[in-house]
Amino acid sequence: MTIPRLTSRDIRSDSRLDVLHAILSAGEVTRNERAQVTGLSAATVATVVGELIAEGIVLETKVTVGRVGRPTATLGMNADRGRVVGVDVAETYVRAALFDTALNQLEFLEVERDEHILDPEVMTEAVGDILDRMLEQQRLAREAVLGIGVTLPGLVQGPAGLSVFVPNLAWRSEDLDRLRERVGMPLVIDNPLKAIGTAEMWLGRGRYCSSLVTVNLGTGVGAAIALDARLVRGATNSAGEWGHTLLVLDGRECRCGRRGCVEAYVGVPGIVETLREIAPDHPLTSIDLQRDFILAMAQAVDRAEPDEAVHATIDRTAYYLGSALADLVAVVNPEVITLTGWTTWALGTSLLPAVRRHVREQAPGTSADGLELELSTVKGNSVTTGVATIALERSLADAGLITRRTAITL
Amino acid sequence: MTIPRLTSRDIRSDSRLDVLHAILSAGEVTRNERAQVTGLSAATVATVVGELIAEGIVLETKVTVGRVGRPTATLGMNADRGRVVGVDVAETYVRAALFDTALNQLEFLEVERDEHILDPEVMTEAVGDILDRMLEQQRLAREAVLGIGVTLPGLVQGPAGLSVFVPNLAWRSEDLDRLRERVGMPLVIDNPLKAIGTAEMWLGRGRYCSSLVTVNLGTGVGAAIALDARLVRGATNSAGEWGHTLLVLDGRECRCGRRGCVEAYVGVPGIVETLREIAPDHPLTSIDLQRDFILAMAQAVDRAEPDEAVHATIDRTAYYLGSALADLVAVVNPEVITLTGWTTWALGTSLLPAVRRHVREQAPGTSADGLELELSTVKGNSVTTGVATIALERSLADAGLITRRTAITL
Numbered sequence: 001m002t003i004p005r006l007t008s009r010d011i012r013s014d015s016r017l018d019v020l021h022a023i024l025s026a027g028e029v030t031r032n033e034r035a036q037v038t039g040l041s042a043a044t045v046a047t048v049v050g051e052l053i054a055e056g057i058v059l060e061t062k063v064t065v066g067r068v069g070r071p072t073a074t075l076g077m078n079a080d081r082g083r084v085v086g087v088d089v090a091e092t093y094v095r096a097a098l099f100d101t102a103l104n105q106l107e108f109l110e111v112e113r114d115e116h117i118l119d120p121e122v123m124t125e126a127v128g129d130i131l132d133r134m135l136e137q138q139r140l141a142r143e144a145v146l147g148i149g150v151t152l153p154g155l156v157q158g159p160a161g162l163s164v165f166v167p168n169l170a171w172r173s174e175d176l177d178r179l180r181e182r183v184g185m186p187l188v189i190d191n192p193l194k195a196i197g198t199a200e201m202w203l204g205r206g207r208y209c210s211s212l213v214t215v216n217l218g219t220g221v222g223a224a225i226a227l228d229a230r231l232v233r234g235a236t237n238s239a240g241e242w243g244h245t246l247l248v249l250d251g252r253e254c255r256c257g258r259r260g261c262v263e264a265y266v267g268v269p270g271i272v273e274t275l276r277e278i279a280p281d282h283p284l285t286s287i288d289l290q291r292d293f294i295l296a297m298a299q300a301v302d303r304a305e306p307d308e309a310v311h312a313t314i315d316r317t318a319y320y321l322g323s324a325l326a327d328l329v330a331v332v333n334p335e336v337i338t339l340t341g342w343t344t345w346a347l348g349t350s351l352l353p354a355v356r357r358h359v360r361e362q363a364p365g366t367s368a369d370g371l372e373l374e375l376s377t378v379k380g381n382s383v384t385t386g387v388a389t390i391a392l393e394r395s396l397a398d399a400g401l402i403t404r405r406t407a408i409t410l
Numbered sequence: 411m412t413i414p415r416l417t418s419r420d421i422r423s424d425s426r427l428d429v430l431h432a433i434l435s436a437g438e439v440t441r442n443e444r445a446q447v448t449g450l451s452a453a454t455v456a457t458v459v460g461e462l463i464a465e466g467i468v469l470e471t472k473v474t475v476g477r478v479g480r481p482t483a484t485l486g487m488n489a490d491r492g493r494v495v496g497v498d499v500a501e502t503y504v505r506a507a508l509f510d511t512a513l514n515q516l517e518f519l520e521v522e523r524d525e526h527i528l529d530p531e532v533m534t535e536a537v538g539d540i541l542d543r544m545l546e547q548q549r550l551a552r553e554a555v556l557g558i559g560v561t562l563p564g565l566v567q568g569p570a571g572l573s574v575f576v577p578n579l580a581w582r583s584e585d586l587d588r589l590r591e592r593v594g595m596p597l598v599i600d601n602p603l604k605a606i607g608t609a610e611m612w613l614g615r616g617r618y619c620s621s622l623v624t625v626n627l628g629t630g631v632g633a634a635i636a637l638d639a640r641l642v643r644g645a646t647n648s649a650g651e652w653g654h655t656l657l658v659l660d661g662r663e664c665r666c667g668r669r670g671c672v673e674a675y676v677g678v679p680g681i682v683e684t685l686r687e688i689a690p691d692h693p694l695t696s697i698d699l700q701r702d703f704i705l706a707m708a709q710a711v712d713r714a715e716p717d718e719a720v721h722a723t724i725d726r727t728a729y730y731l732g733s734a735l736a737d738l739v740a741v742v743n744p745e746v747i748t749l750t751g752w753t754t755w756a757l758g759t760s761l762l763p764a765v766r767r768h769v770r771e772q773a774p775g776t777s778a779d780g781l782e783l784e785l786s787t788v789k790g791n792s793v794t795t796g797v798a799t800i801a802l803e804r805s806l807a808d809a810g811l812i813t814r815r816t817a818i819t820l
Contacts, residue, residue: 225741232743233743235745236743236779237743239741239743246657249657249658326655331742364654366648370645
């Protein structure tokens with residue numbers, strides 16, 4: 001039997017993760033507020049906080065004298081324990097962000113990549129270079145960095161395995177070893193969806209609910225699922241591949257090889273296709289780059305003179321997206337769904353009212369009546385932030401300070 | 411924040427649930443074997459087992475002298491602590507089963523119902539009557555029964571809410587109060603899918619894995635999802651309504667009111683429809699009752715002279731089912747999927763090879779490579795067994811003997 005079970009050692013570490021999570025996510029608060037937020041007893045929180053302070057993970061930042069009772073100390077994460085790095089490797093760019101141990105972002109770098117060169121060696125160099133540059137600019141020694149998290153495109157996604165989005169790219173274990181050697185610090189590799197979900201749980205709407213789905217909308221689409229405040233990874237770390245569930249059996253070809261996937265309708269190329277079906281000669285269909293297309297769509301929506309084909313495309317996309325989200329509600333039945341990704345930032349407010357209506361109409365029974373469907377409030381790049389958070393979790397776990405009940409890839 | 415958190419009180423109770431679960435599911439085993447099965451330390455298991463014996467939940471049944479070492483006591487559930495009842499109320503029948511506290515089935519009764527009379531008062535009487543008859547036949551006092559579990563049709567399913575499958579039936583809270591009064595013993599009401607999932611976890615494949623989906627195939631279809639050995643209920647207890655996810659956007663009308671649901675293709679009326687599309691005048695399409703149709707299909711498959719329309723229908727159904735299961739793999743990514751329900755018992759072995767192939771071809775990446783897709787091994791009626799198990803869990807929880815971290819409906 002491979003069921004992970006808790007021991008009393010685990011529960012202590014689990015409480016620590018809960019308390020840490022609450023402190024990290026909510027900023028500076030008092031010990032009593034912590035007890036309320038975590039649902040642990042005040043005594044347990046006091047014990048855990050004492051340990052966390054002794055180990056230098058948490059700091060008492062100031063003492064407040066309230067109107068009644070004794071003075072209360074305010075707690076915060078100790079930002080100076082070290083640094084963590086998050087790197088998002090995509091086909092067209094590499095992004096890196098440096099954080100302190102309170103997850104404040106200290107630096108953000110981006111370099112464009114030639115999307116035709118997908119060799120692991122070249123990508124490894126790209127990660128190494130951006131990391132070196134960042135360390136140099138920050139005059140930071142490698143030893144001062146507790147860990148680095150890297151997301152790789154297409155990892156554990158799509159019928160072609162590791163490399164669905166980039167069919168010629170396959171990372172073998174020796175490639176991963178080379179990457180580890182090149183970065184020269186504790187490395188964790190994960191799926192971008194898991195990074196986005198982690199960011200939402202630590203810094204977004206996931207702080208205030210127990211079940212949540214975060215949906216990423218861009219070239220590709222996917223979901224991160226959190227239940228009982230834990231990320232659902234699945235047997236092969238590919239839970240949440242909602243983008244490759246069916247909207248229409250035998251429908252549009254998806255780049256994953258299957259036909260009729262959600263992604264083929266609500267991914268950016270799918271939205272272009274919808275516009276083309278509605279107005280084959282519409283000028284926006286000839287825009288070369290996906291980002292330019294989405295921004296042009298957003299501008300066309302806001303224009304005083306209405307562009308009927310654009311509005312029909314928005315309506316149709318909202319119907320597709322709402323229908324596909326209703327399926328997620330049917331299977332997972334979460335309290336909250338948040339939307340993120342660059343399509344969301346450009347078109348989210350235009351899509352949201354109709355998407356909400358379609359979800360409510362199509363989800364089973366009353367399952368969507370209390371559902372909150374919102375744009376994510378996570379600032380910045382949630383992939384780099386999320387994978388840096390996973391690296392921080394990992395460094396705390398490696399030091400025996402918290403327990404991870406779910407495996408991390410690699 | 412509403413996240414359920416564990417306290418040290420919870421962990422003690424949780425360990426008890428794990429140990430009990432292991433004892434119930436695996437039959438009689440020694441304490442050392444228990445430690446191996448649960449993953450808890452031998453010391454923890456010894457403490458928990460001691461408590462369970464003191465409380466009369468677990469018994470030392472015999473002492474075995476092995477070839478080496480000291481004699482070991484064999485443990486089993488104490489079957490004589492009391493009785494639990496499971497009742498499955500469907501449109502066309504009411505089934506009731508009586509179990510001892512080791513979940514051995516002692517009696518099974520079934521009465522047919524007039525599917526046109528769906529009034530809660532009439533249904534309440536049907537439940538009361540079958541319960542009275544069972545108690546009388548067993549010469550059992552109500553006080554000897556620790557609890558009764560009842561599943562109601564369509565509960566928390568489908569766009570019409572509580573009553574999707576029976577549009578004229580709505581159970582209000584006063585109806586539920588009347589049912590509680592009529593049965594006269596601790597009552598728990600749940601969704602049939604949750605009952606099936608519970609049976610699979612306690613008595614089926616769920617004993618040996620940490621993530622599992624059990625798919626029920628009959629008139630309606632649905633899934634029960636278990637992650638980290640816990641049933642996923644969802645915000646409104648309707649997680650797992652995979653039968654009402656899309657196979658074909660704007661496709662066949664589903665009885666839930668949506669179009670294109672999985673159920674409209676792989677539920678029994680959907681299979682009839684597929685045969686009708688393939689051979690409009692086929693004699694099997696004029697069979698009145700769904701069960702007769704499914705049995706006739708099974709006979710036609712086995713016939714020496716092949717019925718091409720029937721075989722084409724099986725192939726098409728396997729394609730629909732495999733495609734829809736690939737979607738479940740994409741979202742949940744479980745280790746195991748089991749199939750249950752009367753369509754499974756009649757056609758499962760004919761469908762399985764092609765279904766497996768379609769799932770592997772269509773699920774994202776390598777996510778289905780290690781997937782076990784099997785017929786369920788749970789004996790008997792898994793709805794009555796499962797809801798009786800939920801009643802047993804509830805009685806142990808009400809007595810403070812185990813903790814339930816997930817809410818039960820009602």
